[in-house]
Amino acid sequence: MSLTARRSPTPRGLRRRRLRGQIGWTLSGLSVLLVAFPLIDLLAVIVEKGLRALSPTLFTQVTNGISGGLWNAIQGTLLLVVGALVFAVPIGVLSGIYVAEWPRSRFAGLVRFVADVMTGIPSVVLGYFGYITMVIGLGWQFSLLAGAITLALMVIPYIARTTELAMLNIGHDIREAGSALGLSQGTVIFRVVLPGALSGVLSGIMLAVAISVGETAPLIYTAGWSNYAWNGSLVHAPVGYLTYVIWTFINQPFASAHALAFAAALLVIALVLLVNAITRTLLQRR
Amino acid sequence: MKNSRLILIASLSLAAASAQAAKVSLLETGSTLLYPLFNLWVPVYTHLHPNVQITTQGTGSGTGIAEAISGVAQIGASDAYMSDAQIKQNPNIVNIPLAISAQNINYNIPGLNKIHLKLNGPVLAGIYGGQITRWNDPKIAKLNPGVKLPAHKIIPIHRTDGSGDTFIFSQYLSFSTPSWNNQVGYGTTISWPAVQGGLGAEGNPGMVQASQQNPYSVAYIGVSFTKQADQAGLGTAMIENRAGRFLLPSATTIGAAAAQLVNKTPVDERISLVFAPGASSYPIINYEYAIINKNQASPAVAQALRAFLTWALSRQGGNAPRFLNAVHFIALPTRIAQLSSKQIAEIH
Amino acid sequence: MKFPRVQTVLTVIAAVIPLALLAILLFLGSYAWPAIRFNGLGFLFKLTWNLGNLYANPVTVAGQVVPRGAQYGILVFIAGTLLSSAIALLLAVPLSIGIAVFLTEAVGGTLRELLSFVVELLAGVPSVVYGLWGYAVLIPLVAHQIGPFLRSALGFLPVFAGSVGSGYGLLTAGLVLALMVVPIIASTLRDALLHVPIPLKEGAYALGATHHEVVREVMLPAVRSNLVAASILGLGRALGETMAVLMVSGGALNYLPHNIYSPVTTMAAFILSQLDSALTDPTGMAVRSLAEIAVVLFLISLLVNLVARLLIWQTERRSRVAHG
Numbered sequence: 001m002s003l004t005a006r007r008s009p010t011p012r013g014l015r016r017r018r019l020r021g022q023i024g025w026t027l028s029g030l031s032v033l034l035v036a037f038p039l040i041d042l043l044a045v046i047v048e049k050g051l052r053a054l055s056p057t058l059f060t061q062v063t064n065g066i067s068g069g070l071w072n073a074i075q076g077t078l079l080l081v082v083g084a085l086v087f088a089v090p091i092g093v094l095s096g097i098y099v100a101e102w103p104r105s106r107f108a109g110l111v112r113f114v115a116d117v118m119t120g121i122p123s124v125v126l127g128y129f130g131y132i133t134m135v136i137g138l139g140w141q142f143s144l145l146a147g148a149i150t151l152a153l154m155v156i157p158y159i160a161r162t163t164e165l166a167m168l169n170i171g172h173d174i175r176e177a178g179s180a181l182g183l184s185q186g187t188v189i190f191r192v193v194l195p196g197a198l199s200g201v202l203s204g205i206m207l208a209v210a211i212s213v214g215e216t217a218p219l220i221y222t223a224g225w226s227n228y229a230w231n232g233s234l235v236h237a238p239v240g241y242l243t244y245v246i247w248t249f250i251n252q253p254f255a256s257a258h259a260l261a262f263a264a265a266l267l268v269i270a271l272v273l274l275v276n277a278i279t280r281t282l283l284q285r286r
Numbered sequence: 287m288k289n290s291r292l293i294l295i296a297s298l299s300l301a302a303a304s305a306q307a308a309k310v311s312l313l314e315t316g317s318t319l320l321y322p323l324f325n326l327w328v329p330v331y332t333h334l335h336p337n338v339q340i341t342t343q344g345t346g347s348g349t350g351i352a353e354a355i356s357g358v359a360q361i362g363a364s365d366a367y368m369s370d371a372q373i374k375q376n377p378n379i380v381n382i383p384l385a386i387s388a389q390n391i392n393y394n395i396p397g398l399n400k401i402h403l404k405l406n407g408p409v410l411a412g413i414y415g416g417q418i419t420r421w422n423d424p425k426i427a428k429l430n431p432g433v434k435l436p437a438h439k440i441i442p443i444h445r446t447d448g449s450g451d452t453f454i455f456s457q458y459l460s461f462s463t464p465s466w467n468n469q470v471g472y473g474t475t476i477s478w479p480a481v482q483g484g485l486g487a488e489g490n491p492g493m494v495q496a497s498q499q500n501p502y503s504v505a506y507i508g509v510s511f512t513k514q515a516d517q518a519g520l521g522t523a524m525i526e527n528r529a530g531r532f533l534l535p536s537a538t539t540i541g542a543a544a545a546q547l548v549n550k551t552p553v554d555e556r557i558s559l560v561f562a563p564g565a566s567s568y569p570i571i572n573y574e575y576a577i578i579n580k581n582q583a584s585p586a587v588a589q590a591l592r593a594f595l596t597w598a599l600s601r602q603g604g605n606a607p608r609f610l611n612a613v614h615f616i617a618l619p620t621r622i623a624q625l626s627s628k629q630i631a632e633i634h
Numbered sequence: 635m636k637f638p639r640v641q642t643v644l645t646v647i648a649a650v651i652p653l654a655l656l657a658i659l660l661f662l663g664s665y666a667w668p669a670i671r672f673n674g675l676g677f678l679f680k681l682t683w684n685l686g687n688l689y690a691n692p693v694t695v696a697g698q699v700v701p702r703g704a705q706y707g708i709l710v711f712i713a714g715t716l717l718s719s720a721i722a723l724l725l726a727v728p729l730s731i732g733i734a735v736f737l738t739e740a741v742g743g744t745l746r747e748l749l750s751f752v753v754e755l756l757a758g759v760p761s762v763v764y765g766l767w768g769y770a771v772l773i774p775l776v777a778h779q780i781g782p783f784l785r786s787a788l789g790f791l792p793v794f795a796g797s798v799g800s801g802y803g804l805l806t807a808g809l810v811l812a813l814m815v816v817p818i819i820a821s822t823l824r825d826a827l828l829h830v831p832i833p834l835k836e837g838a839y840a841l842g843a844t845h846h847e848v849v850r851e852v853m854l855p856a857v858r859s860n861l862v863a864a865s866i867l868g869l870g871r872a873l874g875e876t877m878a879v880l881m882v883s884g885g886a887l888n889y890l891p892h893n894i895y896s897p898v899t900t901m902a903a904f905i906l907s908q909l910d911s912a913l914t915d916p917t918g919m920a921v922r923s924l925a926e927i928a929v930v931l932f933l934i935s936l937l938v939n940l941v942a943r944l945l946i947w948q949t950e951r952r953s954r955v956a957h958g
Binding site for chain 3: 017018020021022024025027028029030031032034035036038039041042045046049090091094095097098099101102107108110111113114115116117118119120121122123124125126127128129132133137153156157160184185186189210213214215216217220221243246247250261262265268269272273275276280
């Protein structure tokens, strides 16, 4: 082994090796700082500028030109997230269960593989797909449904994979015990295994929520943008969302628009943090 | 807990929806130059007419035209009029000028930003084409006798996103400089000649920021951003018009250029105002258009559109100085406003 | 009526995932098809992206109606995509190794939890917020501090010489992308390091190795294939990133970067920022050519992810064989 060849018995050699080790530890500590510092600065900038723009009316009023509130964007973001989950949770969770429970089937292998690969598809490509097929092709125009389905396409693979992992964490003995009791396969999966894996499954769903809250590129050409609160229609009416405000309003020649952009950034960050915190609690309870 | 909150949100939205049943919703999308003006208009107008909802989006002129054609938006905002080929494909779409905009040519030369350097089309085409590379080039010196020009390399900055600003700037170069017209031409995104040291920037804020941070740069920036350019300490160039005079953009010079082309404006109002004749005409101005489908989905929508656009044109409404001055736009000449009114009346 | 078997129902639902992938490929591909035929292979190798004269009457070239003078080449955007991702990886890989080692070996308990949280948070920050921060903080920093410093320190290398530019460009894009990629690589690597078999480490200690030597010569080599796979996953993320890059890269048309400060455009950013201009083309060829970029980007990310996943699978199987 190469270690022995380089081993030097003299104290000088040992000192040099210790020094090398110290340099190594310093460098790795430095990498942590190098990455932590921008994050702290990012949070500080967003919180500082965002707080200055924050007011109660932000949550009650809709965007009025380049001022007003963000209620339409907050509501739209929530609606898009809920809309995406409506499609993504059943498909994602059930696919994940399928892949976990029939791991040896060739089709399950394909599903798992494609899901992994799909997490790598750039979100702007999905947005373009949504624009061509739903906004134009199906004539839905900029709409909640087009935005929500595009987001769902993005997060289904994540939910499927986390569900699979959570299901696999439940030992085989539990499944066998269920079968021994004469329970049907479906009962074992949905009444015995799934409840045990619930916190893992939920953390996957929370990850999907965090992703949906923060996305911009797939929504610009599917959800559009609206200055108003949702009018209840799924198609033919655009919806607002927070990330649009960040992206568009920072490009306006008015200070009030910039303030809204930073306020929206603060809200997005706060939402993501909240979701992260919920996920951690979920996982710790397990 | 979470469920009950969702139900609450849903029921609130439904209640809001039924209360708004009689309302008409309009979607405006397109030009990022017009976007600030629409954002100033809409709160005032919807306050006066609470039965109308208007959403504004700054997506770019191309999107504005495309979404007006596809029916996604009722108002497409555009800095450029539609081409003949587009009109042939979509005979129901009309181009209605709402106001007049212009463009500044800004530069950042330490020590010279307080004076107004003189530039013309061929010189700008030379700079953006890579033939004129230094500020003390004889061609620039000839336009600015007595000015001590630095020997520094010029950094031309252009927009990289599709933009109406690129459209009218490249039109100015094309109309004033035949070689530019032959080699590059004009459009919202053009094939910029590769210039060593040249920069691209995203949006007008990006243009202001890039020219501020790069001494010896030159940039074309929409008049809505005049305040930002001034705050950044940039110089504003005097630009040579067709009559050979060097002018700054102002209400007078922009108005003069528009007046020159009033009689040439056809009934469909598709015309370029760039490089207008006349001694006091500022050369880089344009109509800001609303792109509208004459055949709307319902009479209520058509009625709401006509009412809003009519208000937007009126000197007491959208063309009042309180709106236009904030973005440095100019009101439409009376005859043009009349042509626009005629086109508005065709919306059904 | 017999109740359908659970397996059947679940199989049908799971089929949505591969079908979705197929649909994306089919719809994008067929939409882009006229452009693929018009552009040919030159699409990938030409420098010039020119929409042509949109106000003149369209002409017919090779059976396709296009604006006069139109030609679509995306070499500039391919270069911008690859170079910015390369810079991101060059920075992110060593940083991630340092972070993963620090988290697994240097600290424990609360501090480890806290720092792991910081890394996870980094992954949670939305792209557009990175863009906003890049625009407000990083661009001035690169233009006035980082850029001039690099030029004076490394200016003897042509890549770092020349004009520092506006702060918008390759370097800033690479820096932002590095921040976004670090959590992907670091967290995968941390998990792998935590699973290095204890006997392997103990053996090295028994031979008299210092703690850092164990890390350097036993643990890191043991997780090398995890590192490669995680880096490729990170690469996939960097290649497809849109908003953050769009807001800081400056955007280059028709020229390749000449130094690390040059403006660049990536494929993903170009698709988003140019759809508007492309829509002004009455023949529709520009929009279809953008769809063709989406297809190319799709295929590249497919390939990258395929390689990464195969590597991960292989590693997993090998470790299963070794321990199981």
